[in-house]
Structures are given as structure tokens and as C-alpha cells.
Amino acid sequence: MSDLGHVLVLAGGLSYEREVSLRSGRRVSEVLRAAGVSVEARDIDASLVPRVLADPPSAVFVTLHGGAGEDGAIRSVLELLSVPYVGARSEACRVAFDKPTAKTVVRSAGVRTPESVTLPKETFHDLGASAVLARIVERLGLPLFVKPSRGGSALGASIVRTAEELPSAMVGCFAYGDTALIERCVEGVEVAVSVVDLGEGPVALPPVEIVPDDGVYDYAARYTAGRTEFFAPARLSPEVAAACAEMAVTAHAALGLRDISRTDLIVDGNGLPHFLEVNVAPGMTETSLFPMAVEAADHDLGSLCRSLLEQAAARGAA
Numbered sequence: 001m002s003d004l005g006h007v008l009v010l011a012g013g014l015s016y017e018r019e020v021s022l023r024s025g026r027r028v029s030e031v032l033r034a035a036g037v038s039v040e041a042r043d044i045d046a047s048l049v050p051r052v053l054a055d056p057p058s059a060v061f062v063t064l065h066g067g068a069g070e071d072g073a074i075r076s077v078l079e080l081l082s083v084p085y086v087g088a089r090s091e092a093c094r095v096a097f098d099k100p101t102a103k104t105v106v107r108s109a110g111v112r113t114p115e116s117v118t119l120p121k122e123t124f125h126d127l128g129a130s131a132v133l134a135r136i137v138e139r140l141g142l143p144l145f146v147k148p149s150r151g152g153s154a155l156g157a158s159i160v161r162t163a164e165e166l167p168s169a170m171v172g173c174f175a176y177g178d179t180a181l182i183e184r185c186v187e188g189v190e191v192a193v194s195v196v197d198l199g200e201g202p203v204a205l206p207p208v209e210i211v212p213d214d215g216v217y218d219y220a221a222r223y224t225a226g227r228t229e230f231f232a233p234a235r236l237s238p239e240v241a242a243a244c245a246e247m248a249v250t251a252h253a254a255l256g257l258r259d260i261s262r263t264d265l266i267v268d269g270n271g272l273p274h275f276l277e278v279n280v281a282p283g284m285t286e287t288s289l290f291p292m293a294v295e296a297a298d299h300d301l302g303s304l305c306r307s308l309l310e311q312a313a314a315r316g317a318a
Helices: 018-034 048-054 073-080 090-097 099-108 121-126 129-140 163-174 219-223 238-254 289-296 301-317
Strands: 006-010 038-042 060-062 116-120 144-148 158-160 179-184 189-196 208-212 228-231 260-267 273-279
Touching (some): 006 018, 018 038, 018 301, 060 073, 073 090, 090 099, 099 116, 099 179, 099 238, 099 273, 116 121, 116 129, 121 129, 121 163, 121 179, 129 144, 129 179, 144 163, 158 163, 163 179, 189 238, 189 289, 208 289, 238 260, 260 289, 289 301
Parallel strands (some): 006 038, 006 060
Antiparallel strands (some): 116 179, 189 208, 189 260, 260 273
């Protein structure tokens, strides 16, 4: 057994991504146990704080997706409890979780990202939906990509290829959040680049190329085996792969992230990567991109997760 002591894996929660989080938590728990770590997996409920106070874990691995798992809230609680955890600090999570804010930060660091408009639901209604949407199409052109400003797993997200499709896309987006991010849709090769920092600086893992069977990487395509083909490493030239890696590491650093992250990119027809968003708690399910990147790098997922927990525990001890 590892000398790490017992660790806590947090999964579940009450976000729209609860089921995915539970699957991620099970996977991380399994690989950690296989790596010799004593693991306790827990959901988020009223018993969590008393349990942690009564028997503090050596470190926590957060596999909560969406909501409190990525917006910094749970991490703020862990900080209040003086419990070390894997991943970005609460304040960095708050910035990264808000997609428009994250885009602004990475753009200021020289990262290419599609032109966009952020539109709260109230503005959408108060100013007259048709006039506002017409101006968006005029300004950004078509196609567009509409998604909630917060959240993940492509919930509420859709491609808009005609002006007539935009109102229904906005309604679908607002079902999952009060603010919509409308981006100029860059079409090309969809790539995810995971970043790991084991104490010597952030390093990009091999990029993973995503090819959904119907061309749209939606919720079903992400979490239904066989719906999407993945290539790890991605079928990119060495030069383009290096540019994607550099962009992911730059975004990780610019946003002040820590330990792990995953950056989603589109590589256009000219071989130029475009930043879409970053994930501070990458999925760990059987169809998730982070474990694929770990395998493509010839690393063992359980050993990597154990090393990340050991690093977090050492921070706590310091």
C-alpha cells in the first residue's frame, strides 16, 4: 500500500453533470486502489464537512464536473478546512469556469480564440430578441456556436448554420444557464490537449483528436461508447501538434491553473489552433479525453493520480 495515507475522491454533486462525475469518481477510485492507495469516495452532502473534520484525508481528488466542482466553491470549502487537494485554487477556478472571462484572459496572453458575444438572458429579452440576434449574425457571420457561459459536457450547446436556427439555439442554451456565449464557429479538426504539472512546470500530453460519428461532439457523443472515434495522438503534423501544446500550456499558465487541466481547441484549415475553453476538472470516464492522453503518453493513470495526490499532500504539509 502507498504511504500516502487515506485520500478522498469527491464525485456526484447536484449539477447537470452529476452522472458523468460519478463515473469519473469511480474510475479514479479504481485506478488509485490499483496503485496501492487507500481511497474513500464521497458525494457532496451535509455530512462532508463533519466527516472531513473528524478524519482529515491526506489529500482530496475532485472529480466534480460543472457547478460547484469547477467554479471554485467546493475548493473554497476545502481551503477553509485546510485540506489539500489536486487541481487549481478556488480563485483560478472562478476565472476559468466562466468561459467569456477565460477567453479574455487567454486572449491577453496572445492566444487565438474565436470572436464572440456574451448575452445574458435579461438583455436578450429586454432589448428584443429578433433585433439583437440579427445584429449578432451581421457582426459574427455564420455558422455560429452557442453555449452556456458556464458548464460543460456540451449541455445546452449547438451549432447554428442559418439565422433561423439561432432563436431555438438560444432557448436551448438558456435552459442550462442565464448567460449565452455566441462564438464565430471555426470549423476544422477538434482537439483536446491535457496539461499536467508534477512540480517541474506544466507539460502538454499528446493531443487527442475527436471525430464524432454525426459531426457534432454533443453529450451523447461524449459519453456513449462507439459514438465518437478518437485518435491519440491526434493526426496532426509535428508543427501543428506543437502549436496546440504551446497554446494549452499558455492557457494553463495565463489562467493560473495548477496540477491538471484540459484545453479544447479547433485547428482550422490553415493549421492554426483556436482556443475554445479550458476544463479544470477533466473527465476521467472510460470515454474521457484526459485518460486517453495519459495512455498516449505511455503513463499509467493510477500512478499519475497518485503522484498528483502526493504533490497536493506535500503542499498541505508545507
